[in-house]
Amino acid sequence: MPAGKKLYFASDFHLGARSYKSSRQREERIIRWLDAIKVDASEIFLLGDVFDFWFEYKTVVPKGYIRFLGKLAELTDSGIKLYLFKGNHDMWMFDYFVTELNASIISDELVIERSGKIFYLHHGDGLGPGDKKYKFLKKIFRSPLCQWLFGLIPPDLGIGIANNWSKKSRTKGVRTLPERRYEHGWLITHAKELLRSAHYDYFIFGHKHLPLEKEISPNSRYVNLGEWINYNTYAVFDGTSLELKYFEKPE
Ligand SMILES: [Mn+2]
Numbered sequence: 001m002p003a004g005k006k007l008y009f010a011s012d013f014h015l016g017a018r019s020y021k022s023s024r025q026r027e028e029r030i031i032r033w034l035d036a037i038k039v040d041a042s043e044i045f046l047l048g049d050v051f052d053f054w055f056e057y058k059t060v061v062p063k064g065y066i067r068f069l070g071k072l073a074e075l076t077d078s079g080i081k082l083y084l085f086k087g088n089h090d091m092w093m094f095d096y097f098v099t100e101l102n103a104s105i106i107s108d109e110l111v112i113e114r115s116g117k118i119f120y121l122h123h124g125d126g127l128g129p130g131d132k133k134y135k136f137l138k139k140i141f142r143s144p145l146c147q148w149l150f151g152l153i154p155p156d157l158g159i160g161i162a163n164n165w166s167k168k169s170r171t172k173g174v175r176t177l178p179e180r181r182y183e184h185g186w187l188i189t190h191a192k193e194l195l196r197s198a199h200y201d202y203f204i205f206g207h208k209h210l211p212l213e214k215e216i217s218p219n220s221r222y223v224n225l226g227e228w229i230n231y232n233t234y235a236v237f238d239g240t241s242l243e244l245k246y247f248e249k250p251e
Contacts, residue, residue, distance in 0.1 A: 001115050001239050006040050010234040011047035011123065011206025012227035014089065015065055017167075023052075023064075026228055031071045033234070033247045041080050045110075047206040047225060048087025048123030053159065053166040055092040060155045069100075076101045083110065087207065088125040088134070089166055091141060092150075115239040117201040120194065124207030124224070128186030128193075183208050188222055195220060202242050204235060213244045 001007070013030055016023050037044070054062060076082050082103040086093060097103040109122040126135045140146050150158055191203040195217055203216070204223045211226030211233040223244055226233035232247040 002042055004040060005042035007043050007045065007114060007237040008037050008041050008234060009045045009047060009204050009225055011225040012049040012209055014049055014052040014227065014229060015068065017052035017229070027065065027068050029232060029248060030228060031067055034071050034075060038075050038080065043081040043083065044075065045083045045121060046085065047121060047204065048085040049089045049206060050084065051090040053162045054090035055150070055159065055162060056094045056096050057151055057155055061096055062159055072101050076103065085121070085123050087123045092147065114237065118199060120200045120203045122205055124187055124205035128190035130186055183210065184212055184224060188216055191216055191222055211244060
């Protein structure tokens with residue numbers, strides 16, 4: 001890593017979710033964050049569900065997010081490297097952001113080494129035991145044939161259906177905080193499983209919408225990035241240590 005430079009990690013912005021107004025406010029908050037970190041960021045990792053729904057047709061992309069995409073373009077044009085992970089809400093990113101933002105699109109996990117630390121990065125969907133129904137759906141959603149067929153549906157209809165689906169899957173699992181602590185379990189199980197065959201310093205996930213930092217073995221930490229509807233959480237690595245932080249910490 002270049003001296004003085006940092007890695008930044010965030011996920012689950014769910015842009016487009018809830019009302020236009022609330023999404024725009026969130027978008028502006030994210031832009032303030034990007035402006036704050038661009039001074040020392042060398043790489044930015046957005047670990048999925050950046051959009052509440054994203055599907056790229058051959059010649060059409062969803063409306064909106066102009067300021068956000070413009071800000072990302074400013075950062076990547078200035079030389080900051082951007083990684084966009086596919087989440088369960090926005091796995092239909094193909095080459096648009098590669099062409100426009102020079103981003104790397106990550107389909108599943110990404111393992112990187114920076115300053116001697118090994119990072120395992122993944123959105124967090126469909127990992128660990130259980131969640132059989134979703135794992136099956138994910139196979140369908142990711143199949144090139146199904147994606148090709150979906151692409152034949154006119155965008156107004158296709159995106160309309162998808163937005164409804166997205167809203168349902170997002171509101172279905174809303175529970176109170178203490179009840180949701182256990183939800184990290186499968187991801188932690190998955191991480192511990194990986195530790196049997198190799199060493200990782202940091203496991204970073206999103207998806208659970210619940211920020212958490214936890215030591216899972218003497219030299220390995222589990223970090224969940226939370227989300228930006230309620231928490232505005234992100235992680236930063238300065239070459240020595242990783243920290244989970246709040247941006248404009250909500251009351
Ligand atoms: Mn997710």
